[in-house]
Amino acid sequence: MTGIVAIIGSGVIGAGWAARFLLGGWHVRVFDPDPGAETRLEATIARAKVSLPGLYDTPLPPPGRLSLHATIPEAVSGATWIQENLPERLELKRKVFQTIQAACAPEAILASSSAGLTLDALRACATRPAQICAIRPCDPVYLLPLAEVTCPEPAVADRIQAILTGLGMIPSDGSVTQSLQAALLRRALEMIRDGEASPVQIDEALRLGLAPLWSQRGPFGTASDGAGPAQFALTEGADGKAWTDSPADTPALSRSSPPASDARFVQRDAALVGMLRALKAETVGAGAGLADADRARVPAQGADTAPLLTAARTVPRDWADYNGHMTEARYLHAFGNATDRFMEILGVDADYLASGGSFFTAETHIRHLAELRIGAAFEIRTTCLDGTGKRMHLWHEMRCDGVLVATGEHMLIHVSLETRRPAPPASPVAEALARIAQAHARLATGPGVGRAIGDPR
Structure with missing residues (x-):
C-alpha cells in the first residue's frame, strides 16, 4: 500500500x-x-x-x-x-x-x-x-x-x-516506551545520587549486558530464560531490598513467556552472536571489546621464507548454509580477509590508504576441497607468486587440522584511489612486495595454481 x-x-x-x-x-x-x-x-x-x-x-x-x-x-x-x-x-x-x-x-x-x-x-x-x-x-x-x-x-x-x-x-x-525510559533514567539518577553506581557503570550494565538480551525477549522473557519468573520477582537485589513483596504482586509474570528450552537457548545464542558481531564491525558498544581482543590475537606472520600465516579463526554459526557447512560466500570472505592481512604486512595501512594508494582485486579462483562446519578451526597461509610492477598474485591455502580444505588464487592490481586507475605502488610497499615475492619464489607451488574451472590438473 x-x-x-x-x-x-x-x-x-x-x-x-x-x-x-x-x-x-x-x-x-x-x-x-x-x-x-x-x-x-x-x-x-x-x-x-x-x-x-x-x-x-x-x-x-x-x-x-x-x-x-x-x-x-x-x-x-x-x-x-x-x-x-x-x-x-x-x-x-x-x-x-x-x-x-x-x-x-x-x-x-x-x-x-x-x-x-x-x-x-x-x-x-x-x-x-x-x-x-x-x-x-x-x-x-x-x-x-x-x-x-x-x-x-x-x-x-x-x-x-x-x-x-x-x-x-x-x-x-x-x-509504554517513554514511561519505561523515564523510569529507568529516574532509577539511574537515584543510584548516581546515592553513590550506588557511576554513569559509566550504568551505561556498561545496559550496553554490555542487559540491552543485547532484552532486545530479543524483553526483561520478563529474559528472566524466564534464567531463574524463572517467580524467582525473578522475589530475588533480592544487591542492596538487599526485594523487588516485590510477594508473587501476588506480579500475577502476569508467570504467563509472560513460555518456559526456556535447549532450542530457545540455541536461538538466543545465535542471535546474540549476530548482534555482537555487528557491533564489533563498528567497534561500538559491546562489540568494541571484541574488536580489541581480535586485534590483540592477530597471528604472527612468520618468516618470509615460508608461506605467511594470514588468518586463524573458527567458523561462526552465521557462516553456515542449509547444508550445515560454511557457505561458499564465506570462503571468499575468509580469503579476502587473508588478502587484507597480507596487504597490512606490506604496509598498506590506514595511512597508506589515506595517501591515495591501494590494491583492487582483478580476478579470483576458489577451489572447495573439503567441508568446514560450525566451530571448526582453520588457518590460511599465503604465498606471493608475483609482486612485480603493479601486480600482486597471491595463493591462499586454507587448512583445518592439517587437511587442505580450500585454495584461493587472486590477482590484484595497485591503483591510485584518486584516479581509480592502475598505478605503481609507493616505494615502501613496492619494496616489501618485491622482497616477499622473491623469498616465495623458492617455495614449491601446490597443485591447482593457475587452474581453470574444468581443468583436470
Whole structure:
C-alpha cells in the first residue's frame, strides 16, 4: 500500500518518518518553515538509503517523490496519512490540527508523534476529534520497527496497522516506551545520587549486558530464560531490598513467556552472536571489546621464507548454509580477509590508504576441497607468486587440522584511489612486495595454481 503522506515538522522524528515512508514507496510532502529543514531531510534520507535496505534480503519498492511545501494546506491536500511532529506544546498542536483538518480529507489518518501528551488532550478543540490518533515511533524511525499506536476507532486502527506493516514496522497498542525510559533514567539518577553506581557503570550494565538480551525477549522473557519468573520477582537485589513483596504482586509474570528450552537457548545464542558481531564491525558498544581482543590475537606472520600465516579463526554459526557447512560466500570472505592481512604486512595501512594508494582485486579462483562446519578451526597461509610492477598474485591455502580444505588464487592490481586507475605502488610497499615475492619464489607451488574451472590438473 502506498499513497501520499504529509510530514508536518521535520525534526529528528519527522525526518525519520519522511525517510521511512519515502523508501517505502510513498510520495512525501513536507511542511517545515525552518530554513535548515531541507538539509536535515537530505542528510536523514541519505543515511536511510544506506542502512534500511540492509535489513532485508529482498528489494525495497521504488522510492517515492519528496517535495517541500510552503503551507500546511498545500502539504496535506489529498494526503492519505498526515504525521505531525511538532514541539510538545499543546496549544501549538491544537492550532495546527485545526489548520490541517480545514484542508485535509475527512478520511485521512491524522497522527501525532507526541510522546508526552494524551490523546484526549490532543483531540480537544479539534474539528473532527475522532480523526486524530497518536503514533509514537522510536528513533531512528527509518530503522527501528516499533510504533506505539493509540487509536480507539477499530476501523482506523486497522488501516493504521496495514500501512505500518507495509512499511516494515510493528504496531503496538498503547504508550509504554517513554514511561519505561523515564523510569529507568529516574532509577539511574537515584543510584548516581546515592553513590550506588557511576554513569559509566550504568551505561556498561545496559550496553554490555542487559540491552543485547532484552532486545530479543524483553526483561520478563529474559528472566524466564534464567531463574524463572517467580524467582525473578522475589530475588533480592544487591542492596538487599526485594523487588516485590510477594508473587501476588506480579500475577502476569508467570504467563509472560513460555518456559526456556535447549532450542530457545540455541536461538538466543545465535542471535546474540549476530548482534555482537555487528557491533564489533563498528567497534561500538559491546562489540568494541571484541574488536580489541581480535586485534590483540592477530597471528604472527612468520618468516618470509615460508608461506605467511594470514588468518586463524573458527567458523561462526552465521557462516553456515542449509547444508550445515560454511557457505561458499564465506570462503571468499575468509580469503579476502587473508588478502587484507597480507596487504597490512606490506604496509598498506590506514595511512597508506589515506595517501591515495591501494590494491583492487582483478580476478579470483576458489577451489572447495573439503567441508568446514560450525566451530571448526582453520588457518590460511599465503604465498606471493608475483609482486612485480603493479601486480600482486597471491595463493591462499586454507587448512583445518592439517587437511587442505580450500585454495584461493587472486590477482590484484595497485591503483591510485584518486584516479581509480592502475598505478605503481609507493616505494615502501613496492619494496616489501618485491622482497616477499622473491623469498616465495623458492617455495614449491601446490597443485591447482593457475587452474581453470574444468581443468583436470
